[in-house]
Amino acid sequence: MADQVLERERPQHAPxxxxxxxxxxxxAVVRRSARRTGGLDAFPHTRRPLPWxxxxxxxxxxxxxxxxxxLDVHLPFNSQIDRFFVAFMxxxxxxxxxxxxxxxRSRRSKLFVHAAVGFVIVAVASLLLDSARIINLNEWTLAQxxxxxxxSFLAIAGFSLxxxxxxxxxxxxxxxxxxxxxMAIGVLIERRTGFNVFYWASGKVLSPIATVASPDTSINxxxxxxxxxxxxxxxxxxxxxxxxLCMMLPFPLARLIxxxxxxxxxxxxxxxxxxxxxxxxxxxxxxxxxxxxxxIYFAVYRPRMLVRLIPLGIAMIGFVHVVAPDTLGTxxxxxxxxxxxxxxxxxxxxxxxxPDILAHPIFGRGFGSLDTTAADQFRILDDEFLDMIWQSxxxxxxxxxxxxxxxxxxxxxxxRSRIPDVSLMxxxxxxxxxxxxxxxxxxxxxxxxxTPYLFFxxxxxxxxxxxxxxxxxVVRQRARAAPATVVRAxxx
Numbered sequence: 363m364a365d366q367v368l369e370r371e372r373p374q375h376a377p378x379x380x381x382x383x384x385x386x387x388x389x390a391v392v393r394r395s396a397r398r399t400g401g402l403d404a405f406p407h408t409r410r411p412l413p414w415x416x417x418x419x420x421x422x423x424x425x426x427x428x429x430x431x432x433l434d435v436h437l438p439f440n441s442q443i444d445r446f447f448v449a450f451m452x453x454x455x456x457x458x459x460x461x462x463x464x465x466x467r468s469r470r471s472k473l474f475v476h477a478a479v480g481f482v483i484v485a486v487a488s489l490l491l492d493s494a495r496i497i498n499l500n501e502w503t504l505a506q507x508x509x510x511x512x513x514s515f516l517a518i519a520g521f522s523l524x525x526x527x528x529x530x531x532x533x534x535x536x537x538x539x540x541x542x543x544x545m546a547i548g549v550l551i552e553r554r555t556g557f558n559v560f561y562w563a564s565g566k567v568l569s570p571i572a573t574v575a576s577p578d579t580s581i582n583x584x585x586x587x588x589x590x591x592x593x594x595x596x597x598x599x600x601x602x603x604x605x606x607l608c609m610m611l612p613f614p615l616a617r618l619i620x621x622x623x624x625x626x627x628x629x630x631x632x633x634x635x636x637x638x639x640x641x642x643x644x645x646x647x648x649x650x651x652x653x654x655x656x657x658i659y660f661a662v663y664r665p666r667m668l669v670r671l672i673p674l675g676i677a678m679i680g681f682v683h684v685v686a687p688d689t690l691g692t693x694x695x696x697x698x699x700x701x702x703x704x705x706x707x708x709x710x711x712x713x714x715x716x717p718d719i720l721a722h723p724i725f726g727r728g729f730g731s732l733d734t735t736a737a738d739q740f741r742i743l744d745d746e747f748l749d750m751i752w753q754s755x756x757x758x759x760x761x762x763x764x765x766x767x768x769x770x771x772x773x774x775x776x777x778r779s780r781i782p783d784v785s786l787m788x789x790x791x792x793x794x795x796x797x798x799x800x801x802x803x804x805x806x807x808x809x810x811x812x813t814p815y816l817f818f819x820x821x822x823x824x825x826x827x828x829x830x831x832x833x834x835x836v837v838r839q840r841a842r843a844a845p846a847t848v849v850r851a852x853x854x
Contacts (some may be wrong), residue, residue: 369690374822375778376566381508384413388846389563396445397795401597402545403415403529403733404527404529404530404532404533405526405528405530405533405534405537406537407533408530409438410453410525411454411458411714412458412521412524412525412533413525413526413530415451415521415525415535416451416521416522416525416526416534416819417534419447419448419451419518419539419594419654419815420534420537420538420541420809420819421606422444422447423444423596423812423815423816423819424445424538424541424542424543424544424596424606425541425545425560425563425564425596425597426443426560426564426568426596427560427561427564427574427575427577427594427597428442428443428444428715428811428812428814429439429442429597429598429810429811430561430574430575430577430598431443431564431568431573431574431575432572432573433571433572434448434571434573434654442709442811444514444811444815445501445514448514448517448518451518451521452517452521453518453526455521455549460479464583467830469571469824469829469830469831469832470523470825470828470829471769471772471773471824471825471828472772473768473769473772474543474765474768474769474772474821474822474824474825475523475825476768477764477765477768478516478519478765480765481762481764482512483514484729484754484757484761485509485512485729485730485754485758485761486698486723486729486759487725487731488725488726488727488728488729488753488754488755488757488758489505489509489728489730492725492727492728495728496727496728496731499731500731500790501728501731502731503732504732504733504802505728505729505730505731505732506729507730508729508730508731509729509730509832511730511808511811512729512730515582515808515814516818518612518815518818518819519818519819519822520819522818522819522822522823522824522826523825523826526822526826527826527832528728528824528826528827528829528832528833528835528837529832530737531576531784531787531823532783532787534823535787535790535823538613539610539613539614539617539633540628540695541610542606542607542610542611542613542614542633542637542744542811543614543633543636543646544853545560545596545606545607545610545638545640546607546636546637546640546641546777547604547636547640548560548595548596549595549603549607549640549641549643549644550636550639550640550643550685550686552579552581552593552594552595552643553591553593553640553644553686553689554581554686556579556580556581556582556613558577558595560594560595561574561575561576561577563595564596565682565717574836577594578592578594579592579593579594580810581593582591584736590645590646590692591602591644591645591660593643593644593645595607595640595644595695596812597810597812598603598810599644599805600644600645600646601644601648601801601804601805601810602651602805602810602813603641603644603686603794603805604641604642604644604646604648604813605648605652605797605798605801605804605805606655606776606812606813607637607638607640607641608641608649608655608656608801609652609794609798609801609811609813609816609817609820610637610794611634611638611641611656612656612659612660612789612793612794612797613780613791613794614630614633614634614637615630615634615656615660615790616786616787616789617630617786617791618631618634618671618674619660619664619667619668619671619786620631620782620783620786627631627804631674631824632834634678635677635678635681635682637677638653638682639678639682639685639686639689640686642682642686642689642690642693642697643654643685643686643689643690645692645693646693647693648801648804648805649693649821650694650760651695651800651804652778652797652800652801652804655793655797655800656793656796656797659789659792659793659796660793661775663778663789664723664789675740676718688735691741704791711743711744711745711748712748713745714750715752717817718752719751719752719755721754722755723756724755724756724757724760725753725754725755725758726750726751726754727752727753728753729753729754729758730753730754731753732749732752741812743806744804744806745802745803745804745805745806746762746802746806746807746808747759747762747763747802747803749806749808750762751801762802766795766796766798766799766817766821767795767799768821769792769795769821769822769824770792770795770796770824771792771804771822772825772828773789773792773823773824773827773828775790775828775830776788776803776824776827776828776830776833779790779833780831781836784827784833787823788824788826788827788828788837789826790822791820791821791823791824793832794817795817795820795821795824798813798814798816801813801833836848
């Protein structure tokens with residue numbers, strides 16, 4: 363609608379080139395002003411407390427090694443800092459209320475909500491149907507803790523869905539891009555110096571109330587068993603760090619595709635290069651697979667735009683080599699792909715759990731009943747899908763896969779929207795969900811809290827952006843704000 367208004371204002375007597383440049387400038391002014399003005403109550407220009415609470419949680423996910431931080435309190439359950447933060451957010455939601463408590467009456471896609479409910483039902487049913495055996499084997503307490511952790515993940519999803527409005531999405535996408543940039547710089551510093559700034563800062567800030575474990579960072583290849591460095595970032599393992607960065611890569615890439623000025627193009631190109639370089643600095647083979655998922659998915663919806671970025675992709679390879687030397691050689695080494703310990707043990711994973719799968723094909727052994735610390739009883743599987751079919755059977759793996767894919771399917775109409783920034787934000791969020799899907803086939807994603815927390819936040823982005831009524835409302839508000847802004851900024 364805003365573009366139609368500008369088309370009517372296009373001077374007929376002006377030379378074609380001058381008129382096109384003027385129109386492009388006016389459109390840029392309209393789009394920028396619509397994000398900052400127009401009377402929209404949108405994050406970060408809002409006094410609503412729930413979006414700010416969610417923003418604080420997202421900041422913690424990107425900067426604090428929550429798997430390695432325990433509050434100095436003696437409780438019968440896990441005292442990790444994220445558990446207390448989630449409880450506080452739920453309490454705040456109960457007191458303050460969300461903006462979309464009547465989610466069933468909105469026009470947002472309901473696929474993700476239904477998938478989450480279905481996954482919980484399957485997980486609980488897998489425990490109840492085999493509860494006698496689980497109790498006899500003393501696995502019930504462990505299963506309860508895993509169900510509580512699953513509830514924490516879903517609580518973040520529910521909080522995000524009820525705290526965020528459509529108008530907040532531009533600000534929140536900018537927030538995660540900024541945080542991923544900070545994380546990328548910290549990871550690159552760790553790769554070059556061996557100093558983990560995230561663990562150090564968390565230890566300094568939280569020392570009065572919590573204990574922060576020491577990082578296992580190691581950049582000495584001679585001391586490595588598989589000729590790879592150990593770079594953690596704000597996580598407990600390099601795999602989780604790489605997955606988080608790859609999940610964030612679609613957002614600056616989408617902004618790059620939709621850049622309206624050369625300054626924006628260079629800014630988001632630089633951020634994309636830093637995020638990709640930091641992911642590859644972990645020396646994980648997944649950093650070749652997960653970015654490829656992003657590129658292929660973007661190519662499905664924006665093939666022409668992506669072709670124009672091929673020179674940038676080549677330049678990024680050189681940038682990675684400069685800021686993280688030896689990374690490309692390690693990741694591309696055939697020995698790492700076929701002969702490393704992390705590869706060879708995967709070949710027998712399915713074979714080793716097949717007796718349990720055949721004995722419990724529908725609901726599995728019971729969700730959360732696998733004690734991976736008991737190495738004499740259970741095998742650690744670097745594959746969340748195998749973990750899921752082992753724990754929850756065929757129904758469990760199907761429910762888990764649909765939980766991840768539901769927001770992607772629900773976002774299809776918004777990706778095809780004629781509103782460029784909405785289309786690109788939705789494309790980026792759904793690509794991030796697909797990266798998490800691929801990561802689940804590479805390592806046990808639910809075992810490292812930050813990765814699933816990030817997925818549930820990004821999945822809520824897809825759901826919020828899928829509301830056509832809210833999109834129409836924002837377009838009308840932008841169109842009403844556009845003429846006055848254009849007259850002030852670009853005199854006729």
